[in-house]
Amino acid sequence: DSGESLGVCDSSTPAASTIATEGGSNEDSTNSTSTSRDTNQKEGENEKTVNYVTAKAVREQLVQNTACHLQRTFGSDPEDPSATVLKESWELKAQRIKEASPWGHLPGWQLAAVIVKVGDDLRQEQLAYQLLSYLKEIWANHSIALWLRPLKIVVTSPDSGLIEVVKDTVSLHQIRRHARLSLRDYIIREHGHPNSEGFLSAQRNFVESCAAYSLVGYLLQVKDRHNGNILIDKEGHVVHIDYGFILSASPGRNLGFESSPFKLTAEQVEVMGGVDGDMFNYFKWLIVQGLLTARKHRDEIFDVGRSGALQQRFMLNSTDDQVALSVDHLISQSLNSLSTRLYDNYQYYVNGIH
Secondary structure (H helix, E strand, C coil), X not given: CCCCCECCCCCCCCHHHHECCCCCCHHHHHHHHHHHHHHHHHHCCCCCCCCCCCHHHHHHHHHHHHHHXXXXXXXXXXXXXXXXXXXXXXXXXXXXXXXHCCCCCCCCCCCCCEEEEECCCCHHHHHHHHHHHHHHHHHHHCCCCCCCCCCCEEEEECCEEEEECCCCEEEHHHHHHHHCCCHHHHHHHHHCCCCCHHHHHHHHHHHHHHHHHHHHXXXXXXXXXXXXXXXXXXXXXXXXXXXXXXXXXXXXHHCCCCCCCCCECXXXXXXXXXXXXHHHHHHHHHHHHHHHHHHCCHHHHHHHCCCHHHHHHCCCCCCHHHHHHHHXXXXXXXXXXXXXXXXXXXXXXXXXXX
């Protein structure tokens, strides 16, 4: 690294002016270059001034350009403020609010973000939190790379409570509405080209979390899976929120919406590299291993959620090979399910959820 710097993204500044030469500012280097050219012309010398840009400087410029683009792409939306998180990390937000707070100087000062819900029974959410926490612990203890992010719930009354906010995330609805990109193109823009280390890491995080939430969606029969209830964090993990409809409950008075085992769209599979890709096979393998591992701890899970249908979905009478075949069938049923597409269209036309 030789210490060159690249200019901050500015739509009014020509791109060529953002590159600085070795050993000084843009202005100094421009003057130096001009002087060298004049000298060469007058004295007839063959030497030429060469400007060098390091790989580090290029990476920094790409990061700055991406940040500037995000600033322009994601605006404030009172109905779904999740997109604005990508413009300001939680650490920066906490620091900014702390500096403005009259109590920020106190040693125990902390910032917490919660959703206040009124008029909803959050006991289903609390049940989901307990079940997801059990599954997360079980898979971690068996070194199964399934990633979950259970949301903490505080029930304050039969129809009110507090829900933890997932930091540094944006909803798929916001990505489609504001960025107007496919999920794969969005991840490429955030993490780099498909062969880069950043993209491959985000893709792996996406697959491991998508597999975990797909299995949770199947076991708990999680409904209301529109794109406003599915988030993606800055590392590429998928995070599902809103567990008001699980087990036997579903929106629309059980009219048959979302009849597939879980939500799996062509857009999600595209991020994995397609149905013939290694990451899609990894996705299927994770679901199989996650289900087989969860079966070993079924008694702990059944103590929390007592349901005959839940027990059936664990396939307790099936061999390991039969479970693998059943998982293949579940994935085939879920991929591009007509009921999933109809429900997404319904949410778009009725509630404006992209």
